[in-house]
Amino acid sequence: MTSPSLRIGVDVGGTFTDFVLVDEAKSRVLTGKRLTTPDDPGRAILDGITRLLGEAGATIDDVRQVVHGTTLVTNTVIERKGARIGLITTKGFRDNLEMGREMRYDLYDLALEKPEPLVPRPRRHAVTERLSAQGDILRPLDEAEVRAAAQALKAQQVEAVAVCLLHSYLDPSHERRIGAMLAEELPGVPVTLSSDVAPEIREYERANTACVNAYVLPLMDRYLAKLEEELHRRGLRGPLHLMLSAGGTATVRYARSNPVQLIESGPAAGATAAMHVGAACGLSEMISFDMGGTTAKMCLIEGGEAEHSSTFEAARVKRFRKGSGLPLKVPVIDLIEIGAGGGSIAAVNAMGLLTVGPESAGSVPGPVCYGRGGRRPTVTDADLLLGYLSPDYFLGGEMGLDREAVESAVRDDLAGPLGMSVDQVAAGIHAVVNENMAAATRMYIAEKGRDPRRYALLAFGGAGPVHAYGLAKLLKLRRIVVPAGAGVASALGFLVAAPAIDLVRSGVRRLSSVDWAEVAKHYAEMEAESRTLLVETGAAEGDVAFRRSADMRYVGQGFDIAVPLPDTLTPESVEAAFLDAYERLFDRRIEGLPIEVLSWRLAASASRPTVPATLGASIEGAAKKGERDIWFPQTGRKPCAVYDRYRMQPGVTLRGPAVVEERESTTVIGPDCDFGLDAHGNLVIDIDAADAA
Incomplete structure (x- = not known):
């Protein structure tokens, strides 16, 4: 029996589930994309893997490894759909989750809204014990109180328990004794010890980390166990691994007991893919720009590496306000994430102004043009009206887009109230979402004391290449790089990540x-x-x-x-x-x-796995597919060239305006740009110096 040579990366996003298959024996890469199935994310995963293997002419027996990342953890916390949990803490610290840092993220908001603790007060139980700040035992653990707390939690029908004691990062013995006693009193109920998931100083952050882990643990344990079991039942011989928020990969066993470590696994994969592409094409100073259906992620890469952080803030009450969420002690790749994606919904606010996001149509019902029940215009709908997307070649032609339905929705919901034409509204939606992303990126880079103009923009995600030109112009960048398979680049990140x-x-x-x-x-x-x-x-x-x-x-x-x-x-x-x-x-x-x-x-x-730097060779034939009317700020609507990326040849320089189409994404190129493929198949776009300045 030959050794399995295939590796598959799977990224479950809010709108689409992306797939990348690497055939190590034949040095080839295949990609795929399916709409996410929110009711059962595993269904889209299994269907997508089956289809990708069919395209590769292989079976699941040929797969050596599947690496998976998911937004399930962060979505569960944001939507408050996790387990019914309890908390045991040191007497005197029962209200730690509500007091927080006693800092206001907005000094002038008299009606300041704080994040609601994941554990309501009646399910928080305090027990007698105390360690000093040096780790010495000042008061021994009162085991009778622990057993009483356990019985109270049992009566409250908790599905998981978090334990966070004062200074337990210095001596975890009291927490471990409580964990053992809970196993006796509440058999089958999972317990998270703060000294296991976040053994470090700062009680509030450590308690939140333990609570979030307990909150998502039952759901993730069932989900990962079911997915792993089904993959092996279908014949997978290799392991299922998970992407962690810091950019590494880990086993299912580790992920099932530490699901809080997966809270940023998808965005981390995108940054990892950007580092891989940058190394291949000789770029070490980049702004990684990953725009999908629900969010946009920006990450600064210097010297070929992304920065890391030991803290992360989840489920912010005010999405763009630092301090308004649940602070976690979790190692993550340092990036920003904003509610700007293809599914971001456009609306007219109370002041009569056009707004875009952060609310998203997701995959269900999705943008109006998907024809799946969506009625509110989105960024993707605007991009279709502007000519950036082809109604006949979305997802390589698998999914037709309904332009007439979009025109009707934009006219009724937005153009009428704003007193504008449909084209003007579509251009406004595109401009607003670009400015939202540019403003967030400027602030992110300014906080690091950097000048964005010294970086290239590496754009990927289904919507990233569509908006990269507009974002680069706002940030005054000179170069854009769009990797091959840009629409599924995050899934590629899983396969180039090191354990x-x-x-x-x-x-x-x-x-x-x-x-x-x-x-x-x-x-x-x-x-x-x-x-x-x-x-x-x-x-x-x-x-x-x-x-x-x-x-x-x-x-x-x-x-x-x-x-x-x-x-x-x-x-x-x-x-x-x-x-x-x-x-x-x-x-x-x-x-x-x-x-x-x-x-x-x-x-x-450990060492990073090897993945071909060039994702497939160019196909023979004419690269130009034709023309269609496309709108640009400089020119208005005019006929522009449409190119088939798979037929473009490396080394040939072309001039914008144009769009370059591939199965999972479309790249929009302005009239002030030269563009072409490099030796690795990356689409390199250079904006004229006078226009970028």
């Missing part, structure tokens, strides 16, 4: 009083644990690399910064590393002040 895991140990210490033997012990433990987890994903034991960092600050500061650590840890080397990191961020270096360490972090990873 990876992030671990942490916390304990606030002044640098001058750090016990370096204890630090060495922490790192030895984390290295052993991470190596075991990565070997379980298929990594070779000798192929695991480690990267150390620490969360540090000047004594007296309220917040910390991430500091990459040198190989040899001494007070002098760690202080120098902190001063260098501080200077990079704030352009100042303050020597002679006391410094403290909050957490020691370890990022472990």
Whole structure:
């Protein structure tokens, strides 16, 4: 029996489920796209894999690995459709989830809305126990109170329990004893210990992380178990792996017990794919732009790598307001996500102004043009009216788009109230969503002290190439790169991601009083644990690399910064590393002040899998398919060339205006652009310098 040579990446988004198949034996890549099935996401996954294997002339026996990422975790938290959970905490800290940081994300909003805790107060139970800030036991655990709390939770019919005790990141013994007692008192009810999912300082964030994990755990456990079982029942011999929010892959076993780690798995895959494409075409300074049906994600990539963060905020009450959501201690790729996608709904607000998003039509009912029951015009509908999308070649011709229904909906809902023509409204929708994305990107990059003009825009996602030109013009960028298979690039990201895991140990210490033997012990433990987890994903034991960092600050500061650590840890080397990191961020270096360490972090990873840099060879034949009327701000509506991307030849330079069509996406190219394919099949668009300035 031959060894399986196929690997499949599956990205479940809010509107579409994307697929990429890599045939390692034949060095070829196939792609696919299906509408997401929100009632049962596994149905679209299984149907899409079956179809993709049919196109490849293969069977599921030939598949060596399936890597999956999903928005199910974040959607469950946003929509508040998770499990009925309870919380056990230290006496005196029952209301921690409501008090939060006691900070207002909007100082001037007198009716400020705060995120509702996932655990209502009656299901939060406090028990007697107490650790000091140094980890010493001040009060022993009262086990009788724990058993009483367990019986109360049983009476409240909880489906999962979170446990978060004060300072348990220093000594998890009390939490582990509570976990053991809950297993006795509530058999079959899953328990999440904060010292397992987020063993680090800051009680509010740690409690939220434990609660979110418990909240989604029953749902994700059932979903992943069912999906894995069905894939193996159909003949999959290889493993199912999951993409984590920090860009690494992990086993189903790990994901089922730590589903909070999947909260940003889809966006992380997009950034990972961008790094892969950038490395292949020699771009190291990029803005990764991933626009799908529901959201747009922007990620700054410098030196070929995306930045990482140890915190993430979920389910914001005000989508664009930092501090209005549930703060989590979860390692993630540092990116921004806004409610701007092909399904974003356009409306006229109370002031008579055109607005776009963040509400989305999703896949059900979807945009008006899908003909699936949608009645409210969306960004995709506007793009169809402007000529950017072909009504006959959407998804390669598999899905026809109803232009007449869109014209009627836009005329009735928007053009009439606004006193504008249908074309003017469509152009307005396109412009508004582009400006929303540009404003968010400017703020994101400005916070990092960077100038967006020094970067290229790498655009992907089903709607990304449609809007990349307009976004690049607003950001004054000169170059756009659209990879082959751009519409499903996030799914490609799953297949180029390395097995990876992030671990942490916390304990606030002044640098001058750090016990370096204890630090060495922490790192030895984390290295052993991470190596075991990565070997379980298929990594070779000798192929695991480690990267150390620490969360540090000047004594007296309220917040910390991430500091990459040198190989040899001494007070002098760690202080120098902190001063260098501080200077990079704030352009100042303050020597002679006391410094403290909050957490020691370890990022472990294995080698990235190899995927062909060129996704298929060009097909012989004329690349120009014809012309259609397309609207641009500079020209209005006029006939423009339409090209078949699969027939374009590398090295041939063409001039806009034009659109380039492929099965999963369409690239819009303005009249002030030169464009063509590079040696790897990436579509490279250069905007005239005078127009980009």
